[in-house]
Structures are given as structure tokens and as C-alpha cells.
């Protein structure tokens with residue numbers, strides 16, 4: 001069975017809560033990225049990288065501090081999926097944008113779990129490329145159906161494993 005690790009950063013707990021929910025839908029280990037060492041990135045077949053956006057579409061700071069470690073990890077043969085948390089109403093010009101910063105760090109891995117815009121209203125997101133989010137984007141405060149989106153995504157990831 002594929003080993004799945006969820007690495008998350010959180011400012012106020014929304015992303016942590018979403019990751020705990022997602023972990024309950026997958027058989028997955030969950031780690032705050034601030035506690036992760038380089039060896040942790042190598043332990044899994046699928047890495048789920050989760051972050052809220054802060055600033056103007058930037059990763060939460062715990063992830064900023066670990067990007068170089070992630071970039072130096074040899075992720076050949078592994079799969080990566082990206083979970084972005086944001087707020088479409090307050091940040092319509094950078095909705096869930098921060099997670100685009102993962103892309104240069106995971107070049108050796110295969111990115112899975114891209115999704116279409118599932119009913120969100122925003123003007124721009126750095127993580128929405130060629131008509132798709134590079135992973136799953138959720139708005140835990142402005143979208144009552146976010147858990148249903150996580151349910152659907154968990155099934156998608158299992159199918160793409």
C-alpha cells in the first residue's frame with residue numbers, strides 16, 4: 001500500500017483542521033511542516049503539501065522556511081498533491097495563490113490532484129494555471145461545502161495513486 005504523508009503549515013488552525021479531516025479520509029500520516037526534517041520528505045510515496053496563503057498570495061511562513069529543504073529532497077518516483085487554503089471574498093486577486101511556490105521544489109515528482117474551479121468566485125490566483133488549480137483549493141470560511149470537496153479529492157487522489 002502506498003504511504004501517504006500530509007505536510008501542513010497553519011497560521012490560525014484552518015489548514016490543520018482541513019488536513020486532519022483529509023487524513024481521516026485517507027490512510028495518511030500528518031506532520032506540521034515546522035517539525036519536518038529532510039528525511040521526512042523521503043518517507044512517503046505520496047506527499048500532500050498543504051498551506052494557507054498569506055501576504056499577497058504567499059505561503060505561510062513555516063513553509064517558506066522549509067522550501068529549500070523540500071527542493072533538496074530527491075523526490076524521484078514520488079507523487080505530490082497540493083492543498084491550498086484561502087479566502088476568495090477577502091483575497092479575490094490572490095486566492096489560494098501561495099502554493100504555486102511549491103512547483104519549482106517538486107520538479108522530480110509527479111504532480112497529481114489538479115482540480116477545476118468548483119464554484120469559486122475570484123479574479124486571479126497564481127495557483128490556477130491553464131484552467132485548473134494545481135491541486136485542491138478550499139475556502140474553509142466562505143464555502144460550507146469544503147469538506148465535501150475534500151471527500152471528492154481524497155477519492156481522486158486514491159484513483160491517481
Ligand SMILES: Cc1cc2nc3c(=O)[nH]c(=O)nc-3n(C[C@H](O)[C@H](O)[C@H](O)COP(=O)(O)O)c2cc1C
Pocket residue numbers: 009010011012013014015016052053054055056057058060085086087088091094095096097140141
Ligand atoms: C494578512 C492575511 C493575508 C491573507 N492573504 C491571502 C491571500 O493572498 N490569498 C488567500 O486566498 N487568502 C489569504 N488570506 C486568508 C487565509 O489564507 C485564510 O484565512 C486561511 O483560512 C487561513 O488558514 P490558517 O488558519 O490555516 O492559517 C490572508 C489572511 C490574512 C490574515
